Amino acid sequence: MAMTHTPGPLKAITVLLLGFYCVSSAVSLAWVLYTSFKSNAEFFASTWALPSTWRWSNYAYAWANAEIGHYFFNTLYISVVSTAGIVLLAAMAAYVLARIVFPFRQFLFYLFLAGMMVPGMLYLFPLFVQMRNMHLTNSHFGLITLYIVTGLPFSIFVLTGFFRTLPTEMEEAALIDGASPWRMFWTIMLPLAKPGLVTVSIFSFINTWNEFFWSLILLRSGKLYTLARGLQTLFWNMSTESRWTELFAGLVIVMLPLIVVFILLQDRITEGLTVGAVKG
Amino acid sequence: MIQRELRKLILPLLGPALLLHAVFFLLPVLNAFYYSTTSWSGLTPEKEFVGLANFVRAFNDHTFIMALENVVYFSVLGFVFVFPLSLLFAVVLSRKPPFERLLKFIIFAPTLLSVVVTAVLWGSIYNPVIGLLNETLRAIGLGELAQPWLGRRGLALPAITAAMIWQGLGVYVILFLAGLQKIPRSFYESAELDGADAWQQFRYVTVPLLWDVVQILVVLWIIGSVQAFALIFVITRGYPNVTEVIGTYMYWAGFQGQSIGYASAMGVIMFFMVLFASLLFKWLTRREAVEY
Numbered sequence: 001m002a003m004t005h006t007p008g009p010l011k012a013i014t015v016l017l018l019g020f021y022c023v024s025s026a027v028s029l030a031w032v033l034y035t036s037f038k039s040n041a042e043f044f045a046s047t048w049a050l051p052s053t054w055r056w057s058n059y060a061y062a063w064a065n066a067e068i069g070h071y072f073f074n075t076l077y078i079s080v081v082s083t084a085g086i087v088l089l090a091a092m093a094a095y096v097l098a099r100i101v102f103p104f105r106q107f108l109f110y111l112f113l114a115g116m117m118v119p120g121m122l123y124l125f126p127l128f129v130q131m132r133n134m135h136l137t138n139s140h141f142g143l144i145t146l147y148i149v150t151g152l153p154f155s156i157f158v159l160t161g162f163f164r165t166l167p168t169e170m171e172e173a174a175l176i177d178g179a180s181p182w183r184m185f186w187t188i189m190l191p192l193a194k195p196g197l198v199t200v201s202i203f204s205f206i207n208t209w210n211e212f213f214w215s216l217i218l219l220r221s222g223k224l225y226t227l228a229r230g231l232q233t234l235f236w237n238m239s240t241e242s243r244w245t246e247l248f249a250g251l252v253i254v255m256l257p258l259i260v261v262f263i264l265l266q267d268r269i270t271e272g273l274t275v276g277a278v279k280g
Numbered sequence: 281m282i283q284r285e286l287r288k289l290i291l292p293l294l295g296p297a298l299l300l301h302a303v304f305f306l307l308p309v310l311n312a313f314y315y316s317t318t319s320w321s322g323l324t325p326e327k328e329f330v331g332l333a334n335f336v337r338a339f340n341d342h343t344f345i346m347a348l349e350n351v352v353y354f355s356v357l358g359f360v361f362v363f364p365l366s367l368l369f370a371v372v373l374s375r376k377p378p379f380e381r382l383l384k385f386i387i388f389a390p391t392l393l394s395v396v397v398t399a400v401l402w403g404s405i406y407n408p409v410i411g412l413l414n415e416t417l418r419a420i421g422l423g424e425l426a427q428p429w430l431g432r433r434g435l436a437l438p439a440i441t442a443a444m445i446w447q448g449l450g451v452y453v454i455l456f457l458a459g460l461q462k463i464p465r466s467f468y469e470s471a472e473l474d475g476a477d478a479w480q481q482f483r484y485v486t487v488p489l490l491w492d493v494v495q496i497l498v499v500l501w502i503i504g505s506v507q508a509f510a511l512i513f514v515i516t517r518g519y520p521n522v523t524e525v526i527g528t529y530m531y532w533a534g535f536q537g538q539s540i541g542y543a544s545a546m547g548v549i550m551f552f553m554v555l556f557a558s559l560l561f562k563w564l565t566r567r568e569a570v571e572y
Contacts, residue, residue, distance in 0.1 A: 010478075010479075014368055014372065017365075017368065018368060018369060018372060021365070022383065022386045022387075025386050025390070025446065026386055028401065028405060028412065029389075029401075031412055032401060032404075043410065044410060046415075047410050047411070047412060047415035048412075048415055048416070048419060089296055089297045089300070090297065092292075092293040092294065092296065092297065093293065093294050093296075093297035093298070095289070095293060096289060096290050096293045096294040097294070099286065100283065100286045100287060100289065100290060101283055102287060102290060108294070108298070111301070111306070112297075112301060114305075115301065115305050117554070117558075118305075118309060118551065119503075119506070119507045119547070119550055119551060119554060120507075121507060121509065121526075121527050121530065121547050121550055122309060122312050122547040122548065122550060122551045123305070123308035123309045123311070123312045123547070124530075124531075124534070124547065125312070125315060125322070125534050125540045125543055125544050125547070126307075126308035126309075126311030126312050126314075126315055126544070127304065127308035129311075129322070129540070130304075130307065130308055130311070145300070145304065146304060148300065149300050149301060149304040149305055150305075152297055152300070152301060153301075156297070168282075171282060171286070172282055175282055175285050181285050181286055181288050181289050182288075182289065182292070185289060185293065206392060209394070210392075210393070210394035210395070210396075211394075212394060212395055212396050212510050212514075213509065213510055216510075216513075227394070228394045228395075228396040229396075231394075231396050231397070231400060232396045232399075232400075232514050235396075235399070235400045235403065235514065236514075236517050236518070239517070244404070244410060247400070247404075248404075251397060251400055251401065254394065254396075254397055255393060255397055258392050258393060258394075259389060261392075262385070262388070262389060262392055263385070266381070266384065266385075266388075269388070269392070270384070270388065270454055
């Protein structure tokens with residue numbers, strides 16, 4: 001590939017620069033990990049030192065007392081339902097936009113895409129007021145609705161591209177055999193889109209799992225919090241509580257599922273990030 | 281014939297998504313433009329029309345101007361670092377380096393983490409008392425360099441830019457990597473036959489052919505900086521402060537300051553900044569792209 005014979009000094013600078021970045025990045029993550037096993041007394045005595053004993057009790061505290069466990073299941077429930085909703089509705093809409101010729105088709109496609117370009121900050125207040133009037137604030141149902149709406153544009157974009165690549169003979173054959181268009185969509189076209197559906201599901205799940213902005217706006221009571229919202233509250237309380245090592249245990253609990261998912265699905269995720277990044 | 285049959289599907293399949301999109305996206309977007317022309321506090325039902333007064337107020341508001349400056353600062357400083365760093369990483373990764381999977385993990389993992397995780401991690405690194413950064417400086421005998429990193433504007437802006445870069449780098453590396461993989465090998469071979477050295481190959485083959493990617497990258501980075509909110513909001517605990525950006529200031533104005541009209545006007549300004557930056561950059565770079 002490029003620069004097969006990189007000159008010595010250039011190579012040295014590159015290695016140093018990138019090496020410094022990678023090492024400090026890895027050290028910071030390792031620091032969070034081992035600090036999460038220290039006592040707060042040890043932590044305040046020395047920020048750098050390794051724990052004298054590995055205190056799993058920090059995790060028990062974060063999970064139960066700091067309610068990370070509770071937020072974990074809230075987040076799991078919200079992410080699963082939102083992802084299912086996004087993928088289902090996006091697949092239905094994308095099929096129509098990709099395969100059926102009708103007036104304003106292109107216009108409607110761009111109308112959905114606008115959802116990816118417009119900053120959420122623009123319509124934050126009108127949306128909040130509207131959802132308050134609809135009694136959808138401070139409720140998981142309202143949050144899930146919003147996650148579906150904000151997840152649709154990207155998923156429709158990806159799935160429309162996917163449906164366009166499928167051969168038209170499939171639909172013709174099914175309809176000539178006497179299947180209704182409705183059955184043809186669910187039993188033939190939807191299963192064919194499976195690879196696209198998997199990609200979109202992974203992304204929708206990661207996005208809703210991590211989502212912070214709308215949960216900050218919509219959720220008021222602590223028992224409804226998601227992981228991101230709960231972790232933020234825990235961090236803000238540090239100025240009065242100083243239970244840093246338990247906070248770090250919570251941080252690890254929040255990071256761990258995504259890191260496992262990333263290791264398992266690395267190639268698919270990097271591929272999907274490319275699609276996601278070009279959307280702008 | 282087939283199409284006529286298929287059209288029966290339009291309403292049942294497209295309807296639900298379109299309805300949700302209209303009610304929870306299009307309607308509030310239109311309302312945002314409407315609210316921005318009123319002096320609505322959010323508490324009373326009546327919304328008094330004030331024309332462009334909110335926009336005039338914004339450009340005479342010192343905090344808003346500072347937020348605007350900070351956004352420009354994040355865009356420029358972040359870009360100066362993100363661009364070469366992500367290009368370097370992409371070139372290295374495209375050459376199948378040792379520890380490739382580990383490298384990819386270190387670069388891409390931050391992109392996948394919640395913005396709150398990034399904020400808590402960097403907030404802890406910068407903490408003046410127990411923070412990793414000050415403790416490291418003290419440990420290696422540079423204790424006098426220890427600082428309240430988020431306290432003064434001159435330090436807080438680059439400190440937060442570093443966190444933004446750490447979080448965003450992965451996406452840019454992937455974009456460059458995808459661009460590099462599209463360049464045919466034969467281009468480098470013929471350049472080499474013509475006697476081009478490594479630097480010349482990079483300068484005259486790689487860079488021009490990556491121009492499309494650079495365009496996307498710049499627009500993405502600007503959009504990201506203009507919309508910046510969560511990272512700064514969480515790190516600074518939601519208090520008004522020196523690293524205020526449009527996002528954090530309008531959140532404060534709307535929810536604490538009880539002026540939905542003014543906050544909406546800031547949102548409209550943000551929208552036009554994003555739109556303008558994207559269009560301007562597309563226009564500036566329109567002739568530079570190379571077809572191959």
